[in-house]
Amino acid sequence: MTELTEILQRQLALKLLKNGFHPEQVVTSAAALSCYGYDATRQQTEPMLALLPENEEQVKTILKIAGEKSLKIFPRGAGSGMSGGSIPTDDGIIISLTRMKQILEIDEENMIATVEPGVITGELQEEVSRCGLFYPPDPASLAFSTIGGNVTENAGGPRAVKYGVTGNFVMGLEAYLVNGEKIKCGNKCIKSVSGYDLTSLLVGSEGTLAIITKILLKLLPAPETVKTSLLAFASMSAAARAVNAMLKHQINPSTIEFLDHHSINAVRSALPFTLPEAADTVLLVEIDGPDALVKAQSEKLSRLFQDEALVLIEAKDENEREQLWLARRKLSPAIANIAPHKINEDIAVPLAAIPEVISRLEKLSQEIDLPIVCFGHAGDGNIHVNVMLDKNDPAQAIRGHKAIDEIFAITLELGGTLSGEHGIGNTKSAYFSKEWTPATIATMKAIKKAFDPGNRLNPGKIFPA
Amino acid sequence: MTMTQSEIYQELKKCVKCGACMAVCPIYRQTGREEMVARGKLNLIEIIHNNRELPEAWIEAVDHCLLCCSCEENCSKEVKITEVIAAARIHQTEIKGLNKVKKGAFALLKNRIFSIAKFVKLGSLVQWILWRRLPRHSGLVRRLPLPGIDENMVVPILPRRNLDDILKKRKINPQLPSLLFFPGCATRYLHPQMGLDLIFVLEQLGFNAIVPTEFNCCGMVTWGAGDAATNTQLKEGNLKVFNDNAQVKTVVTGCASCGHALKEYDNLPQECEILDISEFLFRHKEKLEQLVAGRNLTRKITYHDPCHLRKGQGITKEPRWLLKLIAGENFIEMRHPERCCGAGGTFGLTHKELSRKILKEKTDAADATGAEIVTSGCPGCLLQLTEGAVVADSSWQTEHPLSLLAELLRNS
Ligand SMILES: Cc1cc2nc3c(=O)[nH]c(=O)nc-3n(C[C@H](O)[C@H](O)[C@H](O)COP(=O)(O)OP(=O)(O)OC[C@H]3O[C@@H](n4cnc5c(N)ncnc54)[C@H](O)[C@@H]3O)c2cc1C
Ligand code: SF4
Ligand code: SF4
Numbered sequence: 001m002t003e004l005t006e007i008l009q010r011q012l013a014l015k016l017l018k019n020g021f022h023p024e025q026v027v028t029s030a031a032a033l034s035c036y037g038y039d040a041t042r043q044q045t046e047p048m049l050a051l052l053p054e055n056e057e058q059v060k061t062i063l064k065i066a067g068e069k070s071l072k073i074f075p076r077g078a079g080s081g082m083s084g085g086s087i088p089t090d091d092g093i094i095i096s097l098t099r100m101k102q103i104l105e106i107d108e109e110n111m112i113a114t115v116e117p118g119v120i121t122g123e124l125q126e127e128v129s130r131c132g133l134f135y136p137p138d139p140a141s142l143a144f145s146t147i148g149g150n151v152t153e154n155a156g157g158p159r160a161v162k163y164g165v166t167g168n169f170v171m172g173l174e175a176y177l178v179n180g181e182k183i184k185c186g187n188k189c190i191k192s193v194s195g196y197d198l199t200s201l202l203v204g205s206e207g208t209l210a211i212i213t214k215i216l217l218k219l220l221p222a223p224e225t226v227k228t229s230l231l232a233f234a235s236m237s238a239a240a241r242a243v244n245a246m247l248k249h250q251i252n253p254s255t256i257e258f259l260d261h262h263s264i265n266a267v268r269s270a271l272p273f274t275l276p277e278a279a280d281t282v283l284l285v286e287i288d289g290p291d292a293l294v295k296a297q298s299e300k301l302s303r304l305f306q307d308e309a310l311v312l313i314e315a316k317d318e319n320e321r322e323q324l325w326l327a328r329r330k331l332s333p334a335i336a337n338i339a340p341h342k343i344n345e346d347i348a349v350p351l352a353a354i355p356e357v358i359s360r361l362e363k364l365s366q367e368i369d370l371p372i373v374c375f376g377h378a379g380d381g382n383i384h385v386n387v388m389l390d391k392n393d394p395a396q397a398i399r400g401h402k403a404i405d406e407i408f409a410i411t412l413e414l415g416g417t418l419s420g421e422h423g424i425g426n427t428k429s430a431y432f433s434k435e436w437t438p439a440t441i442a443t444m445k446a447i448k449k450a451f452d453p454g455n456r457l458n459p460g461k462i463f464p465a
Numbered sequence: 466m467t468m469t470q471s472e473i474y475q476e477l478k479k480c481v482k483c484g485a486c487m488a489v490c491p492i493y494r495q496t497g498r499e500e501m502v503a504r505g506k507l508n509l510i511e512i513i514h515n516n517r518e519l520p521e522a523w524i525e526a527v528d529h530c531l532l533c534c535s536c537e538e539n540c541s542k543e544v545k546i547t548e549v550i551a552a553a554r555i556h557q558t559e560i561k562g563l564n565k566v567k568k569g570a571f572a573l574l575k576n577r578i579f580s581i582a583k584f585v586k587l588g589s590l591v592q593w594i595l596w597r598r599l600p601r602h603s604g605l606v607r608r609l610p611l612p613g614i615d616e617n618m619v620v621p622i623l624p625r626r627n628l629d630d631i632l633k634k635r636k637i638n639p640q641l642p643s644l645l646f647f648p649g650c651a652t653r654y655l656h657p658q659m660g661l662d663l664i665f666v667l668e669q670l671g672f673n674a675i676v677p678t679e680f681n682c683c684g685m686v687t688w689g690a691g692d693a694a695t696n697t698q699l700k701e702g703n704l705k706v707f708n709d710n711a712q713v714k715t716v717v718t719g720c721a722s723c724g725h726a727l728k729e730y731d732n733l734p735q736e737c738e739i740l741d742i743s744e745f746l747f748r749h750k751e752k753l754e755q756l757v758a759g760r761n762l763t764r765k766i767t768y769h770d771p772c773h774l775r776k777g778q779g780i781t782k783e784p785r786w787l788l789k790l791i792a793g794e795n796f797i798e799m800r801h802p803e804r805c806c807g808a809g810g811t812f813g814l815t816h817k818e819l820s821r822k823i824l825k826e827k828t829d830a831a832d833a834t835g836a837e838i839v840t841s842g843c844p845g846c847l848l849q850l851t852e853g854a855v856v857a858d859s860s861w862q863t864e865h866p867l868s869l870l871a872e873l874l875r876n877s
Contacts, residue, residue, distance in 0.1 A: 024496060031522035032498075034512060035505035040483045052497050079499065080484035098497040118497075120488045143539070144488040333541060 001030060001048060005091055009049050012065065012093070016051065019061050025052040025099070036094050039079040039086050041427055047074075050094040056176070056213040059095065063180040063211070066093050072456045073178060075207040077117065077149030080141045082346070083425030085153060085206045089460030095211060097148050103127055104214070110188050111219040112171060117148025117212050124217075134222040136163035136254075139421065148212050154204035156421040158255040158286075161379025165421070167203035169218045175202060175210035178457040186216060201447070206423050207458040209451040223288035226254070227298045228321045232279035232311035236260065237355040239281035242305060243378050244351070246285070249304060251297045255286035256379035257328055260358060263375045266334040272323050279310050283378060284328055328375075335373050339388035342373075343400050347411040348382040348420030360410050361385060368399045368406075382420030408434060424462045432464050467693055468545075468552045476549050477511045479542045480504065486536035486546070491805045491823045492529050500526045503536035503546045510553050517560060527553045529816070531809030531823075532689050534776035538803075554691030563692055567811070571695045574650075574682045581682075582627055585654045589623035596620060601860060602851050615817070619852040621655040628657035629678045632664075637673050645713050646674035647703075647727065647739075649720035650682050651844030659844070662871035663719050663742060669756055669874055670749055675713065679706050683726040685773075689810045700730060707734050714738060717745045719867055721843035722810075725777035741774060742867055743783035743842060754790065760873060761793040767836035768866070769827065769850060770802045771843035784842055784866055791869050799830040806841075808849035820849075821856065828853035831861060840866045 001009070013028050027033055027050040037045035053059045066073055072092030079086050088094055101118035108131050115124060121142040125135050138157035139145060145155065151173070156165035172186025185198035202209055233239040243256055259267070259282040268275055275282065287297045298314065305312060315321035335342065349357050358374055365372040368387075376383040387403045389396040408418060408431050418428050418435050433441060445463060448455070468476070486503035487493050493502045500509060500522055509523050532547045540546065563571070573581040596605035604619040628648055644667070652660045664674045681702040687695040707716070711734050718724045719742045727739045746753055768788055774780045788796040807813060807823030827850070831839045839850050839861050850863045 024498065027498070027500075029520060029522040031509055031513065031520040032500040032505075032526070035500040035508050038482050038508070040481070042482050050499075078484050078487055096497065096499070098493075098499075101497075123488070141484070144485050 001046065005048050008069070012049055012069075012071075015065055016062070019065075021051070021058065025054065025058075027051070036076065036079070036096065037088060039081040039084060041082060041084045041087070041425070043084055043087050043426075045088050047088045047094050048091045050076075050096055052096045052099045054099045056100075056174070056182070059100075059176050059211055059213055060180050060182070062093065062095060063176055063178060066456075067179055070454060070456065072459055073211070074458055075148075075152075075211050077146035077152075078120070078141075078144055080145045081149065081153065081425060082344075082422040083153075083206075083419065084427045085423055085425040085458070085461060086149075087426060089426060092456075097146065097211075100213065101146075106131055106133070106219075107188070108133070111221075112188050113217045113219055115147055115215050115217065117146060117151070117215060119147045121145055121147055121150055128219055129222055132222050133219040135169065135217060135219055137166045137169060139166075147215055147217070151203055151212060151215055152205055152207050153421070153423045156377075156380075156382065158257050158377060158379075160377060160382070161256055162252055162254040162288075163220075167200065170199055170203055170215060171218050172216035173199055173202055173212055174214035175212045177210050178452045178454070182213075183210060188216060204423070206425060206461050208448060208461055209457070211457075223254075223290075223294075225291050225294045226286055226288040226321070227294050228315040228324050229285045229287075229298065229301060230311065230313045230324045230327065231283045231285065231305055231309040232264075232275055233281045233283070233308065234278055234310060236281045236358045238308060239283055239378065240352075240355045242283065242308065243354075245304060246301065247379075249300060251287065251301055251304075252289075253285045253379060254288045255284065256377070257284040258282065258375060258378035259284075259327060259331065260374040262338070262371060262373040263331055263335065266338060266373070267327055267330045270330045270334060271327055273313060276310055282327060284324060331375060335386060335388065338371055338373065339390055341389055341391040343387045343389070343404060345385045345404065345407055345418075346376070346382060346420050346422045347385060347407065347416055347418065348380070349411060349414050349416035351379075351381050353414040353416065354378065354381060354383070357383065357410060357414060357416070361407065364403060364406050364410070368403050370396065370399055370403060372403070377420075380420070381416070426460050429460075429462055429464050432462065467555065467688075467696070468548055473510075473549055473552050474514070476545050477507055477514070479544045480507045481542055482508075483541070485539045485541060489535040489539050491531060491533060491535065491807060492819070494826075495819055495822045496529075501529045503540070503544070506530065506550060506553075507544065507546065510549060519557060519560065524557065527557060529819075531772070531805055531807065531812050533772035533805040533809060535772065535803075535805060538776040551688055551691065554689070555693045556691075558691035558693070563690065567690050567692070571687055571690070571692055574687065575695055575698050581650065581654060582629070585623050585627065586625065589625045592620075592623050598622070599855060602854060602862065604848070604851050604855075606855065617852065617856045618817075619848065619855055621651075621848060623655065624657055626657070628653045628660040628676065631657055631661065632676055637675075638668075639673075641668075641671055641673040643673040643675050643713050644715040644717055644745075645707075645710055646676045647680060647683070647716055647718040647720075647723055648676060649718060649723035649844065651848075652719060653680075656844060659719060659865050659868055662865070662868045663717075665871050666746075666867060666874065667717075670746075670752055674717070675710070677706050677710065679709075683720075683723040685722045685726040686810050688726065703727070704730065704732060704734075707737055711737070715740060715745070717742050719842065719865060720845075721771035721774035721777070721841075722845060725773035728778060741778060741780055741783070741842065743774075743787055744780060746787060746870075747783040750786070756874060756877075757790055757870075758877075760877065762791055762795060762869060762873060764792070764837040765795045765797060765835060766792045766838040766840055766864075766869070767797050767799045767831055767834045768802055769799070769806060769831070769839060769841040769846055771841055771846045772805050774842050775803055787866050787870065788840065791866065791873055797834045797836060799834045799836075801826075801830055804830075806846050806849045806853070808845045810845070813849055813852075824849060824853045824856070828857040828859060832857065832859050836861055838862050838864050838869070840864050840869065842866060 100116040139155040
């Protein structure tokens with residue numbers, strides 16, 4: 001911190017304390033601030049000031065005071081982002097929303113929850129399930145990421161294939177513009193077409209348009225039963241055909257996860273059941289809903305694939321279900337044994353392009369002489385691509401980075417997108433102009449300017465510098 | 466349990482900053498402060514590694530930890546977080562020394578002349594001057610305003626005779642197979658009845674519990690406070706007892722924290738096995754089920770997982786089996802039995818306000834079950850829970866599951 005920022009920091013802190021902030025809500029020491037300068041991308045910055053408002057009035061106060069000095073603002077949830085969205089790229093104020101964590105209402109009649117942005121997603125799920133309701137979006141980070149972060153990254157998970165991603169559940173929002181004015185969008189109505197759909201615009205906006213302070217979320221009745229099966233196939237194309245067949249035969253799985261053969265090899269020994277050597281691709285399929293329907297659909301699933309699948313295991317109880325999921329859960333630690341580091345991207349492609357992507361990535365892996373492990377959401381085309389390497393070896397590091405360029409090129413060529421769920425942040429902004437035309441980007445920038453003319457809210461994200 | 470510099474460094478490097486340790490951290494749940502969670506603490510410890518100058522934020526963060534292992538239970542990288550924090554506390558003690566109160570208290574643990582036993586006996590004589598008995602709970606609260614002690618703070622009633630005194634004249638049956646019973650300070654000096662209950666249950670099962678008076682404190686509290694020297698001294702004393710009794714292979718304890726600490730000792734004699742009492746009983750499932758013979762307690766009970774049992778030793782199913790055996794349908798789970806009660810060794814004393822906030826979530830969960838008894842396999846948790854009941858004006862009692870079992874067996 002320079003002397004100037006230090007003076008500024010002290011002035012701001014004093015002012016906020018005078019305005020009713022508790023010292024616990026104002027983080028000023030350099031050491032403590034270093035804990036607000038990273039996220040799951042492991043970038044490390046040294047923030048100038050972090051504030052933890054407890055209600056929207058305090059958010060407004062911060063924005064007003066910051067506005068007087070034209071300071072930059074960086075919103076932050078749990079800091080679990082995988083694209084650097086919450087990283088302060090410059091001097092400015094971090095607004096951490098983790099103390100705004102009240103579930104304000106669970107409206108059982110309309111099946112809508114109203115929450116503050118700092119609510120942990122898993123805790124919301126638990127709370128609504130006590131009323132027999134269900135909030136389906138299930139990013140793997142649901143036990144620790146915030147709803148606010150999920151909304152602004154439009155987070156998704158395995159259940160997206162049936163239920164959609166976070167954005168599909170956001171009915172309305174309240175948010176503060178960087179100048180301290182409040183906007184409201186959406187409502188509790190199922191049909192609502194009055195004016196521009198600002199709700200959808202704010203979903204996935206990565207904290208660059210407004211600070212979200214209240215969220216209306218659609219809920220569903222909780223499914224009666226979930227049935228989990230694991231199927232192994234001899235090739236990725238066979239697995240892809242299977243996915244297609246399921247959907248065509250009106251089996252409507254809530255989850256279709258896949259593991260490629262590198263993933264299978266990595267976890268095989270950690271599993272309580274055997275997977276044959278010939279298994280090239282594994283699908284983890286879940287069907288949920290009313291008892292009778294789930295039963296009928298699972299039977300159909302077995303019938304359809306009893307010949308083609310090398311393995312077909314159906315979980316009979318919760319315990320067996322957990323065992324099948326081990327294949328997916330043990331994956332991250334297991335692939336860590338392949339190489340000390342990984343570069344992971346979360347590309348998404350149209351469903352039909354999955355086998356093509358996988359085979360081209362296989363070829364790429366041979367070219368650059370680094371293992372590329374793929375797994376992810378076969379039902380929605382979202383693939384986690386992991387380039388395994390030792391970053392301390394300069395030659396490998398160079399090849400790894402080259403691989404990323406290639407992965408994005410292949411993805412875009414096949415009609416895919418840079419990110420299925422993690423967002424662009426500051427780690428993928430350099431590739432942004434490869435996906436969108438200059439006019440498209442200019443339109444997005446014009447929208448950004450309408451919300452934030454001074455480019456003070458979460459600058460340095462999404463758009464290339 | 467004490468790590469070398471390079472081991473600490475290795476652990477620090479394992480952290481990928483995913484944030485999975487945040488939402489479960491009791492301190493974070495109350496404060497929202499990121500330097501207080503495992504990820505933040507590790508970050509601070511890493512960037513200020515080896516420094517002689519410790520910034521205030523570092524000290525605060527390292528100090529604000531219950532060593533509850535909730536973060537470790539959720540860390541996919543298996544970073545040994547609490548060990549790193551304990552090592553950081555040792556580092557701090559080396560630079561700044563130990564605070565006076567802790568220094569005095571720990572001296573009692575290792576001093577044989579003015580020992581904790583004598584301190585408690587003295588206290589048992591004078592305690593009624595300052596403290597009065599609680600009408601509904603076992604424990605005392607202050608009579609007069611005392612500095613640093615509010616009207617709800619519960620202290621245990623200090624017994625005139627400790628476990629060693631009571632056992633002096635005990636006759637043991639030499640025919641029975643023996644095992645060592647490590648009572649731990651709380652059971653030994655503050656709540657000897659719990660020790661007698663455990664000995665009684667083991668006898669019913671056909672075992673002799675030997676309780677050597679040479680046992681020290683397990684060292685957990687000194688480890689947590691960064692007092693490496695006292696910790697080593699205590700551990701060595703205990704290891705000597707284990708070695709002197711090397712023919713006895715099994716050591717049981719009814720204290721979650723002691724069990725956690727003992728299991729982490731390096732150099733335990735070969736084949737020596739430390740078991741929590743619930744683990745031991747589970748191994749003798751059939752016999753115990755016969756003894757209980759279908760009788761049930763008729764009062765509703767619930768259970769709080771001690772952090773050092775669940776997250777420290779991975780024990781969850783054995784205590785639940787035991788409680789179902791004791792109470793059948795009358796055993797009801799509370800919401801989030803795994804959440805820390807906020808006791809955390811001396812944390813409840815040094816950070817009263819925060820500890821009470823953490824405790825509040827727990828007492829609310831216990832209240833919601835409608836239970837008459839809240840059980841937990843840790844004397845520290847039990848004391849904290851009793852305080853919680855007093856603060857919340859709840860009517861439930863607190864008991865160790867083992868005392869309930871003993872009650873059931875005695876009434877047969
Ligand atoms: C182990 C692990 C697994 C993961 N799995 C998944 C997964 O399966 N699917 C998935 O989609 N993601 C996943 N993620 C990524 C991450 O958890 C999500 O992006 C999540 O939505 C981020 O939430 P957060 O609370 O941590 O937000 P942060 O990381 O703190 O912030 C994310 C973005 O939101 C902005 N922001 C936060 N709150 C607000 C607000 N109230 N108003 C305005 N802007 C705000 C920030 O500025 C930033 O741009 C995973 C991450 C990890 C570490
Ligand atoms: S859960 Fe483990 S790896 Fe993740 S941030 Fe916390 S300590 Fe680091
Ligand atoms: S041990 Fe408990 S209190 Fe300490 S950092 Fe981990 S979760 Fe938080």
